[in-house]
Amino acid sequence: MDIFEECSAINDLLQANEEIEARNRLICLLDTLGKTEQAYTPLLNHLIRESGLFPYLEPETSSWQDRFVYESFKVDIGQDEPVTLHSEQSLVLKHLLDGDDLAVSAPTSFGKSLIIDAYIAIKKPKNVLILVPTIALTDETRRRLSKKFSAEYKIVTTSEVELGEKNILIFPQERAIHYSDKLEQLDLLVVDEFYKASRAFDKERSPALLKAMLKLGEKAAQKYYLAPNIADLNDNPFTKGMTFLRMDFNTVFLEKHEEFKDINKDVQKKNDALLRILGKHETKSLIYAGSYPGVDSVTTLLIDNTDKEDSPLLSDFSAWLSTNYHPNWKLTNLVKRGVGIHTGQLHRSLSQIQVRLFEEEKDGLQTLVSTSSIIEGVNTSAENVIVWSNKKAHLKLDDFTYRNIIGRGGRMFRHFVGKIYILEEPPAAADTQLELTFPDELLADVDDEKYKQELTKEQLAKLLHYKEEMAQIMGDESFERMRNEGALISSDTELITAIAFAIRNxxxxxxxxxxxxxxxxxxxxxxxxxxxxxxxxxxxxxxxxxxxxxxxxxxxxxxxxxxxxxxxxxxxxxxxxxxxxxxxxxxxxxxxxxxxxxxxxxxxxxxxxxxxxxxxxxxxxFLPSCVMELEEYGLPRMLAKKIHASGLVNFEDEKLDLHSAINFLREIQPDIIGKVGGLDSFDRYVLDYFFDGIAPQQLRAVEAPAQ
Structure with missing residues (x-):
């Protein structure tokens, strides 16, 4: 490739306002240069600046004007060194620092989370609450923020923990609802993956998420909602008054291989294609299998057709799974072949361990086979994404979910180009309008006077009928007292009525x-x-x-x-x-x-x-309280049992809460290997991972200047 010719073509595209095409070609050029370890020319650095991809600038080979931009867009994100944001990240951060309420749609590779870190480091708010869709993402977010802010903030992830002077709270929606009464005010409410508030995208979770958004939104001085691939947002009470920003700014390029055209729904050809793709790459691959039966089909194929890896770490993991879960479990056999499974049903610590092994450069898992949990429950990505199925459970994939899946391909500074292998025909491209409406399951919690305009006539009639029926079953006074206390978890009028009816009769x-x-x-x-x-x-x-x-x-x-x-x-x-x-x-x-x-x-x-x-x-x-909570932090119950049996920690002590247990475990960390019996080599690997996630943050010696 002639670098000057390609730079000229990119420049022409920029002059013609073809910014997306220019950026894609520029990213592909950076990928080529990265593989041959070539330095960037001043011309290339200038094009990087013109494209807004400021973090990719090489200051050493830039003109002083481009170096000035690189330095000007640096912000404090809670680390020792400030980092440079790209142009669109900087725009979002400016809106937040100006106090705006934002609903942002941006690609997976955009770096939306980095903006949260910068906001906390610069504004130093008292209380921030981050709503995440899953427990796995709770732990991942906690680990990231703990390393940066635990010296200044109490990081709260479970509903039993009391508030500190300054707090970062990270909850899935159900826990946030339970905790909301403890909060008087929030400086910032963040809702990650807020598209899940739509019934169309998550029928099961949307009522609870909408309930959390309503209850917490009333206490929040500012709101920041994040989602990928949303074209428009309807008028609704959940995002009322928020500025909607649609960002199409990508930092990696997705190179699509439409294998489905040759496969033409032939199962054998699809199997052969999968094995061929995995066989020719030594890089990490995510396989989207669509459903639990799909995961089963893919993993059976890989067990029958791939060799065992020469990895002591994976052999140790397999033996650990055999001892602690089941010797005949498919995963026990699969990990010897460098393949893991990621679904929403696994124990949280087990999912976390596999993602950690997938992130290992050497000796770890090469491949993860997943349901949609990989796009909902964790922020991992890979050079290769293989779309094995065009279904989500038993339904056809919509374009929104499909784009979310392939968005896991590539990663800033590691893989400029994500290779997407599509083995079944993808859905037709479509813009996604996000519709947020009151679901019937939320009616028991709704103030019908306050939200009269947002409810349909049928919902108002159903709510009136519910109130009359419950007052008749329980009595007016009892029903009103129960409603005012807000002790019910469900907001489903039909279920609540059925319970009251059963108790009466x-x-x-x-x-x-x-x-x-x-x-x-x-x-x-x-x-x-x-x-x-x-x-x-x-x-x-x-x-x-x-x-x-x-x-x-x-x-x-x-x-x-x-x-x-x-x-x-x-x-x-x-x-x-x-x-x-x-x-x-x-x-x-x-x-x-x-x-x-x-x-x-x-x-x-x-x-x-x-x-x-x-x-x-x-x-x-039925585990001691903090044992279950520690499992979310990456300490599996079987290791907690061994530590308890050694006498180092009495997990049955009812006074031992999560944060006391963490502080105590930090103190005794040097003693654990020597004094806890029966620890094998993989137990020690897991302990290292756990302690890395609870390592106390040291106060930074020098505050990085906020830009």
Missing amino acids: DSKLVRALANLYAPSNDYWVWTLCKVLKLVPGGWDASHTKFAEFVRALSGNWTLSIPDLLEQLSEHDVTIEAFFKMERNATFKLTALLNDINVIQKEMTPEYKVDISPFIARLSKA
Whole structure:
């Protein structure tokens, strides 16, 4: 390639205002030069400046004017050294520093999170709350911000933790709702991936996210909502008064290979194409498999057709999975081949460990096979993205989700060009208008006077009917008191009415609840089956099977996962089913039991039944409180058990909260390897990862100047 000729062509495109095409060709040129380790010429640096890609400038070979721009766009992001923002990042940051409320749509590679860090470092707000879609992203965000701001801020990720003087709170929407009453005011409310507030994109999560946006938005002095690939935003009460910025500024180029045209829906050709693509690259690859059966198909293909890696680290990981989860689990065999699995059902620490291994330059995982969890739950990317399926679960992929998936290709400063291999026909290109509306599931929480204009006639009629029916079942005074206390988790009028109706008409239900805090768990199954009848479908398992799982789970602290699976084998509970049922027990069942408990205490106080201690234990999967929380920080329960058994930490101490446990673990870190028995080499790898994530931030010696 003639570099001067290519620079001339890029310059012509810039002069013709063809900025996207110019930027794409420039990024491809930088990729070529990077592979041959060539220095940038002053001309090339000038084109980088003209394209707004200021972080890519090489100051040493730039003219003084371009060096001046490089320095001028540097900002403090909480590190020892300031970093240079690109032109559009700088524009967004300026809006935020001016106090504007922003809803921003920008590509995955844009660097939206860096702007949050810069805002905190420069403005030094008292309270910032960041809403993230998943627990995995909670931990990733916590790790990033802890390294920069833990000396000045208390980083809060669980709802039991009390506020400090200055706080950065990082929550998924359900926890944020529980915590909102502890907050008097917020300086900044950040909602990451706010498109999930639309029912069209996340039917299950959108009601809770909208509820959190409403409750917290009222307390926030400023709001910053982030999403990719949104063309327009409808008028709605959730983003009222916010400035919508649509940014098409990419920092990497996506090179698309339309393999589906040759494959033509031939399964064998698709399998061959996947193996060929993986075989010719030694770089990292993300495979989007679309669904759990899709993940199963891809991983079976890879086990049957790929060789084991010569990696002691992955061999250790495989042995660790065999001991702590199941020797015949597919993942145990798969990781020996340098392949991991990322789905929303795995234990959080297990997903985190695999992403860490995927980020390893050498000896780690080369490939991750994923459902849509990879675009929802973690900020990882790879040089190669392989779109194996054009489905999301059983539905066809829409263009919005497709672009979000392929946006994982490439990464600033590591892979200028992301290679996208498309093995099934992609959806037609379309602009996405984000529609945010009140869902019926939120009606029980809505002030019908305040939001009268936003509700449909049918919703107003349904809300009126709900109030009348609940007042009739409970009595006006009891119903109003319960509404004002805001103790219900669900906002679904139909579910709440069904619970109240069942309590009024089935006296055995309330008395049965007392079984849940009896010394024996013999009657749990009968009681939980009665409770689960209030939920159609039983969360993908029969009521009896799910109830038996909960009863077995009560031994979670004393028994290993292989022991629990052995106990549950007669109910056909696989390791995959174990993960899913544990999540449903700790989230969905605890929410249902909470609402039953609140309503029955209001309606039948004479029974003096209160199952809140059982609900608290169930929400932690019957593990000691901070053990479950530490698992979110990257310390798996099996390691916590070994540390507890050594006598170094008493995790059963009810006074031991999360932050006390973290501080104590930091103090005893040098003693753990020598005094905790039974640690293998992979246990030590996991401990290193965990301690890296809780390392205390040192105060910076010199404050970097804010620009």
